[in-house]
Amino acid sequence: MDLRHLRYFVAVAEEENIGRAAARLHISQPPLTRQIQQLEEELGVTLFTRTPRGMTLTQAGELFLDEARNIRALVEQATERTQRAGQGKLGRIDVAIFGSAILDAIPKLLLAFRNHHPDVKVVLHTMTKAEQIEALRQRRISVGFNRMLAPLEDLETRQVTTEKLLLAVRADHPLARLESIPFAELQHHPLVLFPTGARPSFIDKVIGLCSERGFQPKISQEVGDAVTGVALVAGGFGVCLVPESATTLQFPGVVYAPLSDTPPNFKVDLSCLYRKGDASPILAAFLQTVAEYGKS
Amino acid sequence: MDLRHLRYFVAVAEEENIGRAAARLHISQPPLTRQIQQLEEELGVTLFTRTPRGMTLTQAGELFLDEARNIRALVEQATERTQRAGQGKLGRIDVAIFGSAILDAIPKLLLAFRNHHPDVKVVLHTMTKAEQIEALRQRRISVGFNRMLAPLEDLETRQVTTEKLLLAVRADHPLARLESIPFAELQHHPLVLFPTGARPSFIDKVIGLCSERGFQPKISQEVGDAVTGVALVAGGFGVCLVPESATTLQFPGVVYAPLSDTPPNFKVDLSCLYRKGDASPILAAFLQTVAEYGKS
DNA sequence: CCCACTCAATACCTCCAGGGTATGATCAAA
DNA sequence: TTTGATCATACCCTGGAGGTATTGAGTGGG
Structure with missing residues (x-):
């Protein structure tokens, strides 16, 4: 079974007519007939009763229509959510801050980020500089804020x-x-x-x-x-x-x-620290906010 | 996108290695690589980070893995439920009985049917003989119980x-x-x-x-x-x-x-009445119970 | 009562896409 | 540096999805 089968099935179920459904799907009638037959054969269930006026759903067909719509909606939702995640608009980012010196810039910055990306959960961790570096390498965090950062082999620095x-x-x-x-x-x-x-x-x-x-x-x-x-x-x-x-x-x-x-x-300086080559779109979005904050 | 893509994606995500995933899917490695690339391209999202040791999910990939598993489970469930519906084991049947003369056989019969088909909802309607015939023709009910049934053009009779x-x-x-x-x-x-x-x-x-x-x-x-x-x-x-x-x-x-x-x-006689050529598997199951009841 | 119409089903053809084999590119560890 | 592992690319082949033409069946109007 395929998502194509579901799409075709829903169309036929809604049109109650293979010809019209085929037109709606921009294919010709015979292949659609065949796909429906295949679906029925694979399920081992008669989904439609064929009448001289068209096709009507059997009780099993009604049930499958519900399920098919459900699945299709879920697929839609999955792609949409995944795309938003891929654009850094959905997900989570773990951010380290140091002791108590986060008195001005960081709250404002986080606020700005949340405004632009309300569906990204920002998790804050308080860590010393050394802990931040270790946590970055172990991928427990994606960004750390600190001062006086010396250049490192595998970590990138950006001034805030x-x-x-x-x-x-x-x-x-x-x-x-x-x-x-x-x-x-x-x-x-x-x-x-x-x-x-x-x-x-x-x-x-x-x-x-x-x-x-x-x-x-x-x-x-x-x-x-x-x-x-x-x-x-x-x-x-x-x-x-x-x-x-x-x-x-x-x-x-x-x-x-x-x-x-x-x-x-x-x-x-207040700088932030992140892994070189980290391709996370959420990190990219975060650094974008950092850059905009720096400008203002 | 296809269910195949989801199946492949889940395999790769679980194995974190295209070669092993391909073996598990009983295909060779290059087509699997291509399918994953297609999926990523269609979504416009990088789902895996390629390392020399294999593939690891990105955050968006993690999310999509959840969704994909979900969808696959739903498809599984949909086919299973539809198949049960197709075998008359799941669904609903509307049954008409007459006034008050249902004093012995029908309760026993319904009880037997419910025992064999616990997921079929039996809805009882009290109707006169004429109402039953009309309701059958209008498909509001699937079976009616009555006495003294004269043969009809479009309805079948079976003695209970x-x-x-x-x-x-x-x-x-x-x-x-x-x-x-x-x-x-x-x-x-x-x-x-x-x-x-x-x-x-x-x-x-x-x-x-x-x-x-x-x-x-x-x-x-x-x-x-x-x-x-x-x-x-x-x-x-x-x-x-x-x-x-x-x-x-x-x-x-x-x-x-x-x-x-x-x-x-x-x-x-007590007989039951149903549409000629009604292919409903639930009706078939019901008539099966009626036949078994008649034997005992 | 027959003919025309409407559907679904079938037969047969074409072509694309999914799968296979061989090979390349890259990186890590020995 | 070499070897091994892993993913990517190039190229070929075949099954199946889709197209056209036609048949078969059942309905309604003249």
């Missing part, structure tokens, strides 16, 4: 946004009283750095910036993420360089101050 | 059972005192006859039997059915000839007495 750096200081800290804080001031104050974990990280960026200006920072404490870092600033552990988006973390007694006289490239 | 006739009399009636009631006695007592309606009916049978013995019965009352007839007997309207099965009607003060010295053919 760039943020200026601000200094988190206690409101009662001497630096907080200055009109503007020169970058070089940092050498006199203990710094809270983050995140610990896989290198290179934001820590190295900060140390690099300092050494460009010819000093080594005093490291007060290394912590896992920006939230903890700002908490320690509030606790008097020193000052902390944070990406601009961290200002959404409103901590009582902590202010975010811009620096002046900064080294060039005084900013940090 | 034959019953002896008994006389319903009041217990205090003079005839009830006799050891045996000779048939000729009927000429001296008013008779309740049934049913009214389309001729020939049981009425004509009784009148015929009397005239065979050279007398005309005194007609006390004509009524619609046996139940009413026996009720009138209880009310003193006279006596009434009833088929044996009517004895299941236990009426206070009414007894059923056998007659002696009866004319030949002193009995009445």
Whole structure:
């Protein structure tokens, strides 16, 4: 049996006349007669009673008509859904984000993606950079968001946004009283750095910036993420360089101050990471949204 | 797209290897490759990612695998159900019975049919003989049960059972005192006859039997059915000839007495009626049960 | 009562597409 | 580098789907 048989059968059942059905199917009458006979023979069931006025369904034929319509509808639906899946409009994508630093860009980006692709389920996983790389290789996720990504053999990187750096200081800290804080001031104050974990990280960026200006920072404490870092600033552990988006973390007694006289490239990127050669249309759609987000 | 494509696709998806799938399908590898390519092209979707180790499903492919299995199962089920319908094991049959005279044979018969064909819904309709004939011609029913059926052009008759006739009399009636009631006695007592309606009916049978013995019965009352007839007997309207099965009607003060010295053919048939040339397998199965019932 | 009409079924032909064999291209592991 | 595994391509062959012409059967009008 074939889908063709079903199509032909439904046409004959609806027209109750082989000639008309053949016309509707754009074939001639004899082949249609034969197909119906074949179908009946294969099922071993008489589907039509032949009358001099045409063909009428038997009871078994009525039942089979229901089933045939059902099957045809299902096939229709299957192709449609599969096509949407193939265009990245239906399915699921597993996305990794890091600790707590997802404070601004990522929620907006995910919102934009959901608006454009409401039938794609986005599953978020919180992972460190090292975990993201492993999960990508094991195909547990398709994209990861992170900062300070070094180029890798099998993974591709794409920049999402760039943020200026601000200094988190206690409101009662001497630096907080200055009109503007020169970058070089940092050498006199203990710094809270983050995140610990896989290198290179934001820590190295900060140390690099300092050494460009010819000093080594005093490291007060290394912590896992920006939230903890700002908490320690509030606790008097020193000052902390944070990406601009961290200002959404409103901590009582902590202010975010811009620096002046900064080294060039005084900013940090947010990038996303995905497998080289990943042909998933959903990933493509996701990266498309990422690119559009970057433009705005 | 074809059911063949689905079959092939499922095989490849399950084997994750075209060669093995081809072996399982008893075809060679190249045609299978081509069929998969065709399917992908028709859908416009990449269903597999080709690796040097075989084929793995894309996300869209996973989805389509689900759908394909679904469709194939539905096709399987459709053929199976249609075949059962074609064998008269699944479906519905509309059966007409007459007024209240269905006191013994028909319930047993329907029970036997339901036991053999549990998935056939038997729908009962109460109709007079004339209504049955009309309903058969209009295909509203497939079988009717009745008595005294004259041969018809387009309808076939089949005898179900034959019953002896008994006389319903009041217990205090003079005839009830006799050891045996000779048939000729009927000429001296008013008779309740049934049913009214389309001729020939049981009425004509009784009148015929009397005239065979050279007398005309005194007609006390004509009524619609046996139940009413026996009720009138209880009310003193006279006596009434009833088929044996009517004895299941236990009426206070009414007894059923056998007659002696009866004319030949002193009995009445229960027959069923169906369209000539009706090829319905359910009707065939039903008539099969009727035939088996008749034997027992 | 017969003829014309309407359908479905049959006979026979053509041609395309599905299947086969042989071979190529690519990648991984030994 | 070689070998083995896997998918893709090239080319041929045959079965079957579709076409035309015709037959057979049953109905209704003249």
